[in-house]
Amino acid sequence: MRFDHVGVATRDAADLADLFDGLLDxxxxxxETFDGMGVVFLELDDGGYFELLEPDDGGAIADYLDREGPGIHHVALATDDLPAALDRARDSGVDLVDEAPRPGAWGHEVAFLHPRSTGGVLVEFVEH
Known part of the structure; x- marks a missing residue:
């Protein structure tokens, strides 16, 4: 697996995108708009991304922002075999948010691991 992106919950993706573009080039x-939120991917020099998540009308990101405030929402790792990665996590005793891959932003397949099993970090596996 390799680093793919960090998801950042924000109430204003355009302003944060401008900040990170100026700060980090x-x-x-x-x-895109996906699953009740605006999603903006900012490309980093090493090929990784910052994914900015802005709620559209309610939904999971709006709930997250109300509960936790803006900041890092999840860390995503790329895999070439998402079902095998989920099997490995399951076999290791990790609680899964998603038992099977599902459609994600940018047309990718994704699945999340529950933070109670991963040191408080919401981990996303993504297959391009």
Missing amino acids: APVAHE
Whole structure:
């Protein structure tokens, strides 16, 4: 597995994108509305991304922001075999949020591991 992106919950993705572009020279690589939120991917020099998550109307990110405030929401790791990665996590005793891959942003397949099993970190596996 390799680092893919860090997901950041924010109430204003455009402002945060401008900040990170100026600060990190991280231009917008992709934007979409997905699953009740605006999603903006900023490309880093090493090929990784910052994924900015802005709630559209309610939904999980709005709930997260109300509960936790803005900041890091999840860390994503890329895999070439998402079902095998989930099997490995399950076999290791990790609680899964997603028992099977599901559609994610940018047309990728994704699955999340529950933070109670991963040291308080919401981990996303992503297959491009």
